[in-house]
Structure formats: structure tokens, C-alpha cells
Amino acid sequence: MRALTIEDLNAAAHVGGAGSLTMRQELEPASGPDGVIAPAKYVDDRGNATYIFAKRYEEDQEKPVKTVMIDSKGSFANRAEETTTEAMRNGEGVLSKMPRIAVQYDTDAGKEVVYDNQLPHRGFDGHIRVGSYKGESTSKAEEYVKARNSTLDNLLPIFELSPETVIFGGWDSTRSKNQLRIPSVMVGETYAILAEQEEDPVIHRAGGRIDPVGASVIVSTEADRQKIVGDSIDLSDKTKTSFKKSGKGSTIGLGAIPPSAKKDVLDGVSVRKVISTRVLSFATVRTFHFGKGVEGDAAIRALILAVLLRDIAGYDENPFIRANCFLAETGKPAVMLNKRYGEKEELEPLTAGMAEKLLEEAYAQAHEKAGITWEGQEFLVEGNLAVLANASAEDDEKGN
Numbered sequence: 001m002r003a004l005t006i007e008d009l010n011a012a013a014h015v016g017g018a019g020s021l022t023m024r025q026e027l028e029p030a031s032g033p034d035g036v037i038a039p040a041k042y043v044d045d046r047g048n049a050t051y052i053f054a055k056r057y058e059e060d061q062e063k064p065v066k067t068v069m070i071d072s073k074g075s076f077a078n079r080a081e082e083t084t085t086e087a088m089r090n091g092e093g094v095l096s097k098m099p100r101i102a103v104q105y106d107t108d109a110g111k112e113v114v115y116d117n118q119l120p121h122r123g124f125d126g127h128i129r130v131g132s133y134k135g136e137s138t139s140k141a142e143e144y145v146k147a148r149n150s151t152l153d154n155l156l157p158i159f160e161l162s163p164e165t166v167i168f169g170g171w172d173s174t175r176s177k178n179q180l181r182i183p184s185v186m187v188g189e190t191y192a193i194l195a196e197q198e199e200d201p202v203i204h205r206a207g208g209r210i211d212p213v214g215a216s217v218i219v220s221t222e223a224d225r226q227k228i229v230g231d232s233i234d235l236s237d238k239t240k241t242s243f244k245k246s247g248k249g250s251t252i253g254l255g256a257i258p259p260s261a262k263k264d265v266l267d268g269v270s271v272r273k274v275i276s277t278r279v280l281s282f283a284t285v286r287t288f289h290f291g292k293g294v295e296g297d298a299a300i301r302a303l304i305l306a307v308l309l310r311d312i313a314g315y316d317e318n319p320f321i322r323a324n325c326f327l328a329e330t331g332k333p334a335v336m337l338n339k340r341y342g343e344k345e346e347l348e349p350l351t352a353g354m355a356e357k358l359l360e361e362a363y364a365q366a367h368e369k370a371g372i373t374w375e376g377q378e379f380l381v382e383g384n385l386a387v388l389a390n391a392s393a394e395d396d397e398k399g400n
Helices: 006-012 073-090 142-148 156-161 163-168 222-231 237-246 293-316 352-370 385-389
Strands: 020-029 053-056 065-071 100-107 110-115 186-194 268-281 327-329 334-338 344-347 378-382
Touching (some): 006 352, 073 163, 073 293, 186 293
Antiparallel strands (some): 020 268, 020 334, 053 065, 065 186, 186 268, 334 344
């Protein structure tokens, strides 16, 4: 079994090459096959927390099996991007030199900088658009306008300003016209086959909390409620209003909470098997053009694929998902190069070191053939203070 090479990426970057690269990893609860794990939580149409269940085909099974979503496609992309974020912070490897848009806010704790790959809409994010660049609105800055005017026929302006927006995909959805939509080259998800296939598979329980001062705290007078709220200057407006109305100490973290087994309490599920998949679509990246000719465009496409592979390999070295969802690999991942006419070739699993070498080769090639230059260029945007002044840690209820 051989390793993936730069020649494979180059062939995939040209029309007629392989269709995709698939990585599939089987896992189990770290505590053992009888362990309980916490799937991803969503909000239903009534505002209640829920898990996402679906029927899926499983090989060697006559009927579809019931599964639960552990980590969604969008969520996995964000986790993979953390590899780039860490590289930029630490100044290590090719990823650290990637150009980026940075948004800087002056906060009580000092200057806070976030990169485009950390923002929900990457290079098209509202924090960038409503901020300012060199004293004027970012939305009027020539370099940024040029990037937003990119098309799939020529993505070079946005790729030079914000490579991550092209690499992971983005949609300039708030623009009145010329809304650029860049499809994602990579999709990845983690799901589990449930142990319970017939009945409700959810374990409904929540732990209690002991308060050594008093099991119950009910503030009866309005004056005392106001004093407590006044002394707790960091309470959110929503929490203040709720406490002033009810006087219940539990609202602001006072008093004991008994253990619960209510049906609306979600603790986790028991599973037979956990499957994590990642697919790089070579067919998708081949729709990207950069105005650099056949070989120049192909070199940039190969660079995009190499970045994605490096980000995936980086995540796989520290595959944290969430609290109470600790997983262990049951073996090596299966890596499959899907060629034409049903031909498949299994490859060696990709380590971070192997992926970094691929990325170095892909960057050198893109630099030579397409003039791509990564020197840590930073398009620094000053965050809009009005956004910071009105930001809250609470979720937008309408958005839920």
C-alpha cells in the first residue's frame, strides 16, 4: 500500500482525473462499547433540545439502520479549520503563512483578533463588511470589492485575499447582486448506529447540584432582588429580568438542583458503532478557475486539496468533539482514491507530517506555476464598535 503523492493531487486537479478521495474511520466510546456518548444537540420547532436521527444504509444489513448525528458537515469543517488557526497563532508550517482577513476589536481585556476562517461566513462575514479598513468602510475598500466581485471563472482575487474562503467554501449571501457562491470541496461528518433500534434510544437524565449554604434560595422582597442584581454586574439582561420576576436563586446559580430524569433532559445515547467520514471532491475543485491557464489553475487546485488534507490530518491528531463525547479509534482509517469507471485504490492513512510535506510541495508548485505567494499577508479590519457594544453571550431567540 502506497502513500498519497503530489502526482496524485496534480492528476486529480486536471479534468479526467480521479473523482474523489474518501477517508473512513470507525470508532467507539472511549469507555468501551457499553459507554454513553453525547450526540450533537439541535433545537426543534418548539425550542426544545433534540438529537437528529436518520435511517441509513449499512452494508450487510437488509434494512436501513437507525443512526444519530454526532458531528455535522458544517461543524467538522470548522474543526478542521482550527488546524490553520493554530498554525497562524504559532507561526508553524505553510499554513501559518497563508494570507488572511483579520478583524480586530478593542475590548476591556485588550485587542482581540479573529481570522476569516473563524468567522461564520469566512471572507464574506458581517464583522468584516461592517468594519473599517484604513479609515473607510471595508465594503468600499478596493481590494475587498475586487475580491467580492470574483466569479467561479476567476476566483483569484478572493483566493489571494482570503484563501480559506475558497478552500472551505463561502456564500456572499447578503449582497444585493453578484452573490458569489463557492461550493465546499470537502464534506465530513460523524454519525453513530444506535444500540436501540426500536424504542426511544435517548437516556434522559441530568445530574444535581449541591449548595452548601442552602438547598433552596428564594428571594422574596423586591429590594433584595434589586440589590443582588445590582451586585452581580456581569449578569445578562435576560437573566436579570428572569430573576427579578421570580426571585428564584437557581436562575442566577444559587441553591441546590435535584437530579432529573425528565423527558426533555438529554444525557446521551448508547451506540453500536461510530463512523467518521471525509470526502474530498476532485470534481468540485476542477470547477474552480483562476485565470492562470491550464497548468497554473491546476497547481492552485492541487494547493487547495493539500491545505484540506493538512487541516484534516491536524484535526485527526487531536479529535475532540465535545464534552461527554469521548471516542476511541477501533483501527486504522480506510483511505480510498476513487478513480474512473469504478476503479478504487486504497492508500496509507495520512499523518500530519505526510500532509505537511504534500502541502510544501503543492505550495512550491503553485508559486512557480501560478505566482501564488504566501507571506502571512494580513488584511486588517477594525471591528465596528457598535457591534461590540451590542454583542451578548446569549443566543438570538429568533435565530433558534
